[in-house]
Amino acid sequence: MLSLVLVLLLFSSIAYYVGRRRAFSAAGGQIRQLHSLPGYNGLYVALWCGLPALLVLLAWLSLEGAIIDNLVVAALPRDIIEQGAERVTLVLNEIQNVVSGTIYGEPDATVLAAAEHYRQLKSISHGALIGLTLVLPLAAGAYALRKINPRFEARNAVEGVITGLLLTSSTIAVLTTVGIVLSVLFESLRFFQSVPITEFLFGLEWSPQTAIREDQVGSSGAFGAVPLFAGTMLIALIAMLVAVPIGLMSAIYLSEYANVRFRAVAKPLLEILAGVPTVVYGFFAALTVAPFIRDAGGLLGLDVASESALAAGLVMGIMIIPFVSSLSDDVINAVPQAMRDGSYGIGATRSETIKRVIIPAALPGIVGGILLAVSRAIGETMIVVMAAGLAANLTANPLEAVTTVTVQIVTLLVGDQEFDSPKTLAAFALGLVLFVVTLFLNVIALYIVRKYREQYE
Amino acid sequence: MYESEAKLAEPNATMRSGVGNVRATVPREHRQTVGNTRVDNPRIRCNKLNVYYGDTHAIHDINLDVGNNEILALIGPSGCGKTTFLRCMNRMNDTIPGCRVEGEIIVDKQNVNSPEVDVVPLRARMGMVFQKPNPFPKSIYENVAFGPRIHGLTANKAELDEVVETSLVKAGLWDEVKERLDQPGTGLSGGQQQRLCIARAIAVQPEVILMDEPCSALDPIATAVIENLMVELRQNFTICIVTHSMQQAARVSNRTAFFHLGDLIEVGETNELFIRPGHQLTEDYITGRFG
Numbered sequence: 001m002l003s004l005v006l007v008l009l010l011f012s013s014i015a016y017y018v019g020r021r022r023a024f025s026a027a028g029g030q031i032r033q034l035h036s037l038p039g040y041n042g043l044y045v046a047l048w049c050g051l052p053a054l055l056v057l058l059a060w061l062s063l064e065g066a067i068i069d070n071l072v073v074a075a076l077p078r079d080i081i082e083q084g085a086e087r088v089t090l091v092l093n094e095i096q097n098v099v100s101g102t103i104y105g106e107p108d109a110t111v112l113a114a115a116e117h118y119r120q121l122k123s124i125s126h127g128a129l130i131g132l133t134l135v136l137p138l139a140a141g142a143y144a145l146r147k148i149n150p151r152f153e154a155r156n157a158v159e160g161v162i163t164g165l166l167l168t169s170s171t172i173a174v175l176t177t178v179g180i181v182l183s184v185l186f187e188s189l190r191f192f193q194s195v196p197i198t199e200f201l202f203g204l205e206w207s208p209q210t211a212i213r214e215d216q217v218g219s220s221g222a223f224g225a226v227p228l229f230a231g232t233m234l235i236a237l238i239a240m241l242v243a244v245p246i247g248l249m250s251a252i253y254l255s256e257y258a259n260v261r262f263r264a265v266a267k268p269l270l271e272i273l274a275g276v277p278t279v280v281y282g283f284f285a286a287l288t289v290a291p292f293i294r295d296a297g298g299l300l301g302l303d304v305a306s307e308s309a310l311a312a313g314l315v316m317g318i319m320i321i322p323f324v325s326s327l328s329d330d331v332i333n334a335v336p337q338a339m340r341d342g343s344y345g346i347g348a349t350r351s352e353t354i355k356r357v358i359i360p361a362a363l364p365g366i367v368g369g370i371l372l373a374v375s376r377a378i379g380e381t382m383i384v385v386m387a388a389g390l391a392a393n394l395t396a397n398p399l400e401a402v403t404t405v406t407v408q409i410v411t412l413l414v415g416d417q418e419f420d421s422p423k424t425l426a427a428f429a430l431g432l433v434l435f436v437v438t439l440f441l442n443v444i445a446l447y448i449v450r451k452y453r454e455q456y457e
Numbered sequence: 458m459y460e461s462e463a464k465l466a467e468p469n470a471t472m473r474s475g476v477g478n479v480r481a482t483v484p485r486e487h488r489q490t491v492g493n494t495r496v497d498n499p500r501i502r503c504n505k506l507n508v509y510y511g512d513t514h515a516i517h518d519i520n521l522d523v524g525n526n527e528i529l530a531l532i533g534p535s536g537c538g539k540t541t542f543l544r545c546m547n548r549m550n551d552t553i554p555g556c557r558v559e560g561e562i563i564v565d566k567q568n569v570n571s572p573e574v575d576v577v578p579l580r581a582r583m584g585m586v587f588q589k590p591n592p593f594p595k596s597i598y599e600n601v602a603f604g605p606r607i608h609g610l611t612a613n614k615a616e617l618d619e620v621v622e623t624s625l626v627k628a629g630l631w632d633e634v635k636e637r638l639d640q641p642g643t644g645l646s647g648g649q650q651q652r653l654c655i656a657r658a659i660a661v662q663p664e665v666i667l668m669d670e671p672c673s674a675l676d677p678i679a680t681a682v683i684e685n686l687m688v689e690l691r692q693n694f695t696i697c698i699v700t701h702s703m704q705q706a707a708r709v710s711n712r713t714a715f716f717h718l719g720d721l722i723e724v725g726e727t728n729e730l731f732i733r734p735g736h737q738l739t740e741d742y743i744t745g746r747f748g
């Protein structure tokens with residue numbers, strides 16, 4: 001396959017040169033006579049040469065398997081087909097195993113014959129494909145070459161193709177998002193058929209262990225997600241209490257006080273925090289911070305759970321510091337120097353200038369940055385999986401163990417599950433809530449940030 | 458020092474050679490100032506002032522006095538260092554990274570260009586109106602009230618209201634904005650913003666006002682208002698004004714200083730300087746032959 005693509009590339013580059021030469025000679029060496037530069041004419045021919053063949057190649061490869069399977073199945077003896085779809089699938093599997101040579105034991109004669117048939121079809125398909133990738137580019141290239149003349153608008157055509165390419169890429173991204181959202185939405189709707197949405201959103205008890213077998217005991221299953229929401233908020237709140245002051249103040253220091261050299265060193269160092277993998281933060285929280293907090297609490301005579309919300313929140317806050325600080329730093333730096341000059345020129349001190357001019361001017365941007373950070377904190381998974389625990393306590397006490405939406409999604413989906421049990425489907429419902437909340441936060445944040453940008457333009 | 462200066466100036470001179478023959482023939486070493494740079498009992502006295510932006514020598518060895526109760530006009534072609542000179546006096550050049558100011562600026566027998574001097578009270582005494590209007594993204598009211606607030610000049614809201622109103626009236630903006638004091642200052646037109654910045658500067662009643670082309674975006678009527686304001690303020694204060702308008706300099710100023718490529722070429726009584734310029738460059742500039 002790779003060699004076919006390489007051949008196509010080779011063809012296209014040849015086509016590019018041929019097209020360019022052709023444009024040159026069509027203009028009689030006078031480039032100004034051409035509507036489009038020779039390079040565009042070359043690209044036009046190259047695109048015609050390469051693109052259709054590439055598309056055919058891709059389509060072929062994606063459909064080949066299914067078509068061959070169908071043909072082989074259709075040629076199987078009647079009695080196998082009459083035994084039903086499952087048997088046919090089994091036989092087809094066996095045939096494919098024979099073809100790829102990973103068969104154990106003696107397959108019977110029909111299977112061997114079918115495998116031979118399969119091989120034949122496959123080699124026909126390959127031959128045809130190779131033929132096509134050789135003929136199609138030449139034909140399409142020749143067609144494009146014939147269109148070249150000085151008045152031909154090759155540039156517009158090429159730019160049209162490029163626009164199309166960009167559009168396709170963005171469409172893929174958008175469609176993927178839509179697909180994810182829809183799948184989460186549909187699975188959630190299935191969940192809400194077995195558990196009412198009001199119970200899910202407002203119920204105070206969360207214990208998703210439903211019975212796998214009928215005779216199992218002690219598995220009622222309760223899907224009230226409020227303790228999860230509360231736990232998520234508690235941890236996010238602790239995280240923001242750490243991240244916002246530290247991040248904001250370090251941003252102010254870096255952009256208003258620090259000299260150039262310190263800034264050049266400190267800023268990248270701060271941003272390294274954002275590069276630490278979250279799993280590392282996770283075990284830092286679980287193995288270092290949590291025991292420390294428990295011991296410290298013990299000294300003070302407090303009863304601290306070994307997996308406290310405090311530990312997870314603190315570490316998550318540290319993780320989010322660079323988020324807050326670098327976004328705030330950006331908006332503070334975007335405040336024009338003229339604002340500072342105006343304030344200093346009246347005799348304001350540096351801190352007055354920061355307090356009364358810079359922060360108010362940058363505030364919308366800072367708020368936007370903080371909201372983005374909150375949505376990050378809510379969606380963060382690894383740290384809380386490792387450090388926050390599984391107990392769905394409904395509490396506001398940061399020293400107790402709580403659990404979060406993300407943690408529960410992970411635990412619901414890990415391990416062997418029936419895919420359509422309410423327990424698994426609950427994960428989708430939780431995911432949907434998470435998605436809606438973070439989307440909402442991001443939209444508000446982006447709106448605020450954009451509004452703020454317009455202010456100085 | 459002259460050696461390095463000449464070296465630095467060399468590419469400059471060739472670069473400008475196409476612009477006009479006056480610029481091309483300028484000798485690039487320091488030029489002696491024509492006219493009397495000194496006054497009796499000066500408000501500000503600059504001695505051997507040099508300013509560098511990194512390696513660029515923007516102002517060369519300037520000696521200049523600004524008298525009490527006078528309006529000093531700074532004129533000269535674009536890029537000659539008027540703004541740079543003006544910003545030395547309230548140490549605003551401190552905020553520009555890589556900018557170095559050498560020499561003395563004596564105010565009240567104290568050299569304010571020394572690192573020990575606290576710039577905050579200095580700047581409060583020397584109000585500045587910047588070349589580009591820079592209102593804060595706050596309401597019109599808050600823009601003007603900014604200075605009085607941070608310096609605690611008013612005891613209560615009524616006094617503050619009064620300061621805001623008189624400042625806006627003096628800047629000739631009151632009638633246009635009195636209905637919408639709570640709207641953002643950034644929403645005003647360019648000329649209105651310029652007057653807002655003037656109102657903001659005079660609201661703290663500075664002793665010296667440094668104005669950098671305060672009328673560049675104003676119509677003749679608003680310009681006349683500002684010029685009257687300057688003449689009025691002169692009774693008690695000292696004003697330095699940068700202007701590109703010869704007429705304005707002639708109308709309002711007592712003394713005029715002509716800058717050219719970082720040198721102070723000539724300074725003198727405004728009447729004298731405009732009628733009998735003592736330097737060829739000055740004459741060429743004020744008669745509009747270049748600049």
Ligand SMILES: Nc1ncnc2c1ncn2[C@@H]1O[C@H](COP(=O)(O)OP(=O)(O)OP(=O)(O)O)[C@@H](O)[C@H]1O
Nearest residue numbers: 510513515534535536537538539540541542553588
């Ligand atoms: N921040 C800066 N960094 C580097 N060089 C500067 C800076 N500000 C000014 N200069 C240079 O210093 C010289 C004097 O500039 P200045 O702004 O004082 O001129 P000006 O006389 O005010 O001009 P204009 O009439 O156009 O406002 C110019 O050559 C300019 O390029």
Ligand SMILES: [Mg+2]
Nearest residue numbers: 539540588669
């Ligand atoms: Mg200037």
